[in-house]
Amino acid sequence: MDERYCQSCGMPMNAPNAEYGTNADGSKNEDYCKYCFENGKFTRDCTMEEMIAFCVPHMAAANSAMSEDEARQMMFEFFPTLKRWKEN
Numbered sequence: 001m002d003e004r005y006c007q008s009c010g011m012p013m014n015a016p017n018a019e020y021g022t023n024a025d026g027s028k029n030e031d032y033c034k035y036c037f038e039n040g041k042f043t044r045d046c047t048m049e050e051m052i053a054f055c056v057p058h059m060a061a062a063n064s065a066m067s068e069d070e071a072r073q074m075m076f077e078f079f080p081t082l083k084r085w086k087e088n
């Protein structure tokens, strides 16, 4: 299992040139993408629902076979498994 996803927005990050986030000391953070996590903190302070609402149009646009409703439903199942949104 070498499939990696951003643990905040669910973006696939298994490409060799995946755009990882950065820690406060400038090192890369492999849990999050650079759009979510920069210089040791999240770029957007939001709830999981807000993150999903933000991502749905991008996901639907990237998958022509997927409607926005389907993208939203998929994310509501997927996002609670991500580190940022997981219930402790």
Ligand SMILES: [Zn+2]
Pocket (backbone or CB within 6 Å): 006, 007, 008, 009, 010, 011, 032, 033, 034, 035, 036, 037
């Ligand atoms: Zn992300």
